[in-house]
Amino acid sequence: MVRGMGKRPSARVIAVGGGKGGVGKSIIASNLAIAMAQAGNRVILVDADLGAANLHTLFGVDGPRTSIQTLLEHEVDTLEAATTPTAVRNLRLVAGMGAVPGAANINHAQKQKVLRHIRSLDADVVVVDVGAGVSYNVLDFFDLARLRLVVMTPQLTSVQNAYSFTKAAVLRALRHAASDPGEVSLLEASTSTRETARVEALLAKVRAESPAFATRLEKVLSGFGAQIVGNQVFEAKDAGIFHAISRMMGDFLSIRAPVLGHVRASRRVHDSVTRRRPLLVDDPGDECARAFHRMAEALLLAEVDEPMRPAVAVAGERDGARPDDGQTDEELPAEPGLYMRRHERHPVSWTARLEGPGGGAYVQVREVSLGGAGIEANEPLPVAVGDERTLVFDDLPDRPALPGVVRYVNARHSRVGLEFLCEGELPARIVADARH
Ligand SMILES: Nc1ncnc2c1ncn2[C@@H]1O[C@H](COP(=O)(O)OP(=O)(O)OP(=O)(O)O)[C@@H](O)[C@H]1O
Ligand SMILES: [Mg+2]
Numbered sequence: 298m299v300r301g302m303g304k305r306p307s308a309r310v311i312a313v314g315g316g317k318g319g320v321g322k323s324i325i326a327s328n329l330a331i332a333m334a335q336a337g338n339r340v341i342l343v344d345a346d347l348g349a350a351n352l353h354t355l356f357g358v359d360g361p362r363t364s365i366q367t368l369l370e371h372e373v374d375t376l377e378a379a380t381t382p383t384a385v386r387n388l389r390l391v392a393g394m395g396a397v398p399g400a401a402n403i404n405h406a407q408k409q410k411v412l413r414h415i416r417s418l419d420a421d422v423v424v425v426d427v428g429a430g431v432s433y434n435v436l437d438f439f440d441l442a443r444l445r446l447v448v449m450t451p452q453l454t455s456v457q458n459a460y461s462f463t464k465a466a467v468l469r470a471l472r473h474a475a476s477d478p479g480e481v482s483l484l485e486a487s488t489s490t491r492e493t494a495r496v497e498a499l500l501a502k503v504r505a506e507s508p509a510f511a512t513r514l515e516k517v518l519s520g521f522g523a524q525i526v527g528n529q530v531f532e533a534k535d536a537g538i539f540h541a542i543s544r545m546m547g548d549f550l551s552i553r554a555p556v557l558g559h560v561r562a563s564r565r566v567h568d569s570v571t572r573r574r575p576l577l578v579d580d581p582g583d584e585c586a587r588a589f590h591r592m593a594e595a596l597l598l599a600e601v602d603e604p605m606r607p608a609v610a611v612a613g614e615r616d617g618a619r620p621d622d623g624q625t626d627e628e629l630p631a632e633p634g635l636y637m638r639r640h641e642r643h644p645v646s647w648t649a650r651l652e653g654p655g656g657g658a659y660v661q662v663r664e665v666s667l668g669g670a671g672i673e674a675n676e677p678l679p680v681a682v683g684d685e686r687t688l689v690f691d692d693l694p695d696r697p698a699l700p701g702v703v704r705y706v707n708a709r710h711s712r713v714g715l716e717f718l719c720e721g722e723l724p725a726r727i728v729a730d731a732r733h
Contacts, residue, residue: 307416308341308423311596312442313526316462317455318429321528322448324566324575326426327355329446331577332593334388338421341380343391345411345438346428347403350393356383357573364392368414369407376414384578389420408434412441422597431462436469443601445523446557449542451535453633456542460629463523467496467550474517480510494630496551497708521552522601526592527559541636542629548707549630558592560585636705640666643731650689651713652698655679660713662690665731667724669701669716677710688715693730697723 313326323346330342344352345365353361363372363379373379380389394403403411415423415438427438439445445466449459468488475481487502496518504511523546527539539556546554560566563585569576580586647662651672658679660672670688680686680703689698701715717724 308418308420309444309597309601310415310423310425310442311444311446312425312427312439313446313448314427314435314439314462314466315446315448315455316429316431316458317449320448320450320455320459321560322429323352323355323426324570325446325448325526325528325560326424327352327575328577328589329593329596330388330422330424331385331575332589333422333424333597334385335577335580336593336597338387338597339419340388340422340424341377341391341418341420342383342388343376343415343418343423343425344393345415345425347394347434348428348430350395350428352390352426353381353392354573355570355575356390358383358390358392361390361392364394365411366394369403369410376411376418384574393426403434408437412437415441431465433469436466439466440470440473443520443522444596444599445521446526447523447554448526448528449539450529451527451531451538456538456633457629459525460542460546463546463552463554464550466523467518467521467552470517470521471496471499471514474513475510480507483507483510495549495708500551501708518551519553521554522599523552523554524557524596524599525554526557529562530559531562537637538633541633544636545629545631545633548705548712557595558588560588631705640668642666642671643728645731647690647692649691651678651680651686651715652689653680653684653686657689660688662688665724665727667717667720667728669704669714670699671712671714673712675711678706678713680706680710680713682706685718686715690727693727697727699723699727 313322315322327342330340334340342352344350358381361381363381365379367373367379368376376391380391383390415425425438425442427435447459447463449455472484475484483503483506487499500511500514503514525539525543527536530536536559539559543554543556546552561584565581565583566576566585577586577589642664643666644664645662649660649662649672650657651660658674660674662670662672664671672688682703682705684703685700686703687698687700689696700718702718703713704716705714
């Protein structure tokens with residue numbers, strides 16, 4: 298990106314959301330902000346939770362003199378002037394609405410103003426805690442960032458909420474990409490048929506009418522930048538659900554949402570709230586602290602290729618209203634168990650043949666594990682879930698052939714997950730080849 302002379306580079310903006318209340322969004326946002334500040338970055342943590350701003354409480358700041366509200370009430374000209382120092386060097390806090398007495402709800406113009414000011418904050422990193430729910434306000438603060446963390450616990454209700462929240466955020470981001478009323482109505486027409494379980498199906502409809510718009514939407518999806526953060530994990534094996542949801546988001550929402558990491562349920566984290574000193578202020582160096590530092594490092598290294606988009610006002614909508622499909626108790630689009638894998642997966646790029654009763658097709662093997670393989674084809678594959686097929690690994694010595702059963706197929710039938718029907722030497726040999 299070419300920047301104008303004298304114009305400072307924009308901050309790395311990281312939004313933290315997740316739908317459900319109480320899952321730990323504020324704990325995650327504050328400790329990640331601290332870890333990045335401790336690594337020498339100038340960090341500003343923004344409490345954009347318009348319902349229940351409480352980041353200042355987590356930092357032991359009583360009655361902050363300035364907040365988002367101070368900006369809206371014209372007491373200060375910039376959001377920078379509304380920051381409050383914290384006990385952590387390099388970390389400043391923008392307290393939220395309600396942190397000072399007399400809070401009011403935020404209207405459309407005020408929201409645009411806050412979004413604009415967050416975008417122009419002078420910092421290396423800006424972390425935005427967007428609060429709970431899926432109102433347009435929450436989604437628009439989430440859509441501000443190119444790195445978006447979806448926080449969830451392993452509990453099914455939290456996972457469902459986080460999935461619905463992410464879906465609402467994806468649809469909102471697509472909506473923001475519409476540049477004229479024609480595109481808005483095309484998107485609405487493609488969404489309103491309730492066939493939104495798979496974003497790919499929605500895209501196909503848009504593509505049929507406007508290939509150029511569909512290409513832009515694909516770009517929004519590929520640059521969506523979501524990452525999953527698991528919280529309140531009691532046992533390591535419970536973290537499998539985060540990977541399952543990540544794969545499900547890939548399949549149904551057409552976004553990459555890798556698992557950034559997870560934080561254990563910990564007495565120390567719990568007590569840090571009561572003591573009003575975030576865990577990393579005292580940095581116990583325990584497993585949770587290490588998890589925060591690891592995630593912070595990954596976030597600082599994450600590539601963010603797309604410049605931030607200007608805010609787009611969506612015409613004709615009531616502010617703060619819930620999107621129709623934003624109900625947070627929506628069921629998951631598939632059984633998470635199907636997306637669970639017992640074995641470590643290894644990325645590969647092999648050519649193979651998928652053989653069945655109707656003949657064979659050439660495919661690319663993208664990943665293998667002891668339990669199965671993920672394959673892709675340029676043409677739709679004539680398979681359905683439950684079909685038995687044999688995968689012949691043409692690229693490997695002796696061309697091993699493994700029988701398997703189809704466990705998932707994407708909407709275009711171009712990506713297929715195959716579970717091997719045999720165990721032992723053959724899958725072990727294939728995994729050994731993948732490791733080399
Ligand atoms: N890893 C953890 N271990 C133990 N307790 C935790 C952990 N994470 C969060 N908690 C507990 O959960 C409570 C809620 O966390 P937090 O305030 O961060 O949630 P939230 O998602 O921001 O909620 P809200 O939507 O209401 O803003 C904390 O006060 C703390 O007691
Ligand atoms: Mg919170």
